[in-house]
Amino acid sequence: MIQSNPSEQTGYRSHLPRPTGRLRRVGAALAIAVAVGAGAGAGVAGRDAGAAAPDPTPTATTPADGTPAAAVEPAPLDGGDVDAWLDDVLPAALERNDIAGATVAVVHDGKIVTTRGYGHADTGTGDTAVPVDPEQHLFRIGSVSKLATATAVMQLVQDGRLDLDTDIDRYLDFDLPRSFDEPITLRHLLTHTPGFEERIAGLIGQEGTPADLREALVTDPPEQIFRPGTVPAYSNYGNSLAGYIVERVSGVPFEEYVQRNIFDRLGMTSSSFVQPLPAPLAGRMSQGYATASAPAGAFEIVSTPPAGAMSASAPDMARFMLAHLGEPVGDRPLLDAATLELMHQPALDSSSLGTLAAGPRMTLGFFDESRNGRRIIGHGGDTLYFHSHLQVYPEEGAGFFVSLNSTGTSALANHELRLTLTEQFADRYFPAVTPAAGAAAAVSNAPAGSAERAAMAAGTYESSRTVRSNFLTLIGLTGRTTVSVRDDGRLLFEPRPLSDSAAVYEEIEPWVWREVGGQHTMAVRAAGGRVEAIGFDSAFALLPVEPARGTVLALGVIGASAVVLLLTVLAWPVGAIGRRVLRRAPRDRAGRTARVLSRVAVGSALLALASWTVCLVLVMGLADLSAASLRTVQLFQLIGLLGMVPAAVRLVDDVRRRVGWSRTAGSTLVLLALAGTGWFAIEFMLLAPDISY
Secondary structure (H helix, E strand, O other): OEOOEOEEOOOEOOOOOOOOHHHHHHHHHHHHHOOOOOOOOHHHHOOOOOOOOOOOOOOOOOOOOOOOOOOOOOOOOOHHHHHHHHHHHHHHHHHHOOOOEEEEEEEEOOEEEEEEEEEEEEOOOHHHOEEOOOOOOEEEOHHHHHHHHHHHHHHHHHOOOOOOOOEHHHOOOOOOOOOOOOOOEHHHHHOOOOOEOOOOOOOEEOOOOOOOHHHHHHOOOOOEOOOOOOOOOOOHHHHHHHHHHHHHHHOOOHHHHHHHHHHHHHOOOOOEOOOOOOHHHHOOEOOEEOOOOOOEEOOOEEOOHHHOOOEEOHHHHHHHHHHHOOOEEOOEEOOOHHHHHHHHOOOOOHHHHHHHHHOOOOOOOOEEOOEOOEOOEEEEEEOOOOEEEEEEEOOOOEEEEEEEOEOOOOHHHHHHHHHHHHHHHHHHHOOOOOOOOOHHHHHHOOOOOHHHHHHHHOEEEEEOOOOOOOHHHHHHHOOEEEEEEOOOOOEEEEOOOOOOOOEEEEEEEOOEEEEOOOOOEEEEEEEOOEEEEEEEEOOEEEEEOOHHHOHHHHHHHHHHHHHHHHHHHHHHHHHHHHHHHOOOOOOOOOOHHHHHHHHHHHHHHHHHHHHHHHHHHHHHOOOOOOHHHHHHHHHHHHHHHHOHHHHHHHHHHHHHHOOOHHHHHHHHHHHHHHHHHHHHHHHOOOOOOOOOO
16 A cells, blocks of 8 residues: 555665665665555666666666667466466565565466465464465455556546546545645546655554544645645555545445446455455455564554555456456446556656656556566555555556565565566566667767756755655655766766665666666756756655755764763763762852753753654554654653753853863753754754644
């Protein structure tokens, strides 16, 4: 449901003194995991997390655009070859990544080529372990569910009951907060461009937690931080609004509409959005795991079902892929040819995206994951335990689906496994038809003005999937990308988004850069002599970090302040013991009130920093934080900020009474440390009235 992160995921770090590898991995994992079901175009966006930066010089076998130097004969796309390939790759990959099980479906030429199961649906103990049976077991598919939601919207568009370009206020029964005058449309919702910031709280609940779609949407909606249609920013909230509109216009609950109009029509008898699952399906649900060696987790309840609540079997996902390849269902297809083509084409153009339209773009629900010169549309998805990806090849009449029932060794690890499978499938069965014409020339003949555009792009960036109205602004510090210009005029991304390794890009046309030795492209939009955004995936962009929020500055200020505050606290008992041992006279009472109050401020500021760290860790695990706990942390932070006043009074008093350079220096450092934590708290919204996240 979340986009990988969604992630997401997923922006990264600085080129000077930068966060450690551990911090980079945390940022990457958060970008993907906070995307429960995010599944960012894995077909185009990943790189081996452990790989080194690519060799910047194309070779005879890997020209500048990443296509083979000569046409490669495809393998036969039949059950025998696909099964052999999967049998060779998946069992070892599951073991290596500590993943319990996987289910796979492949379709081609109007037929199901194969459905396969690997590993275990229930690891059990000893003889009680249950192997994955693709015909029997259901997996949670996370944000791949959004494709069913988008399909439902397009059915109502086809019937004339919904309009893609009408303000959604027409369809809603509650007021949606707006920051811009432009309307929000269904086209924006299905392309992740309504402009909403990220919303995390309550995304996934434990079994037994009720899921009320309308309640989830009207309670503390996210702030609109981008003008509609202009910035790709993956949004579970936006997709859920689309699902609620289906419910409102059809007059039946969303889950019921999809069951009747998609699942029943396609013969998807092993699929459901209902939570918990209906009794006939509940016993067939695969267990979900953090790792194969860990205990099974509870059935996850997605609070906004359209964004990621679907459970399905591999054969049912095969039927869904065939429907999107235009195969008839009974006496008519699920969507007519014109609507299907509309849904599968890029849905926004340069009129709203500007030069970002030259890069990967969303269709009405699908990511552009094209490879080897072939159009591929797809979507990934993640819950806490399940991780899935689906791809459709419209021109080739093929589709590939995989779902894992464990996170494994890391969020990046399972993301890379899915990426490997989708890329190997493409390269094995649909390799590049011809080598790229003029690839070698492209290396040395950059477009005119390339050096100026490259210099403009240099800087530090964070993901557009972000939070700007509350304390989760801090997330932006954990996952940033630094872009620098190499001596050869190419751009070095450290790391490349949704990866833990660097990548080199060269400009192939004005404002469009392609990975050297790869196929991934990025498009840049600039205005007024500065870059506004870098589109790196269909629903994600990199945005420049404001200088005041620079990684080195922010971490330097808060790090130095924390050290001073901690040393100050540790010095209190040491000083008291020293005075007692040396039998020195106690300090005079002059300035005692200021000293006491400044000590309270120091302790409160330090406690606030520790508490925010705990809060971030809990949020990364999708735990819900109470309003009372967040307000308490803010109170500590506020006391620390207000403590600057007695700290300043103490410093002035120390100078006036000439108490000595050491005590004066200490008072100065305390004031500066409180000022540093106060600046950090204000800059990163730690004291924001809004604590809805």
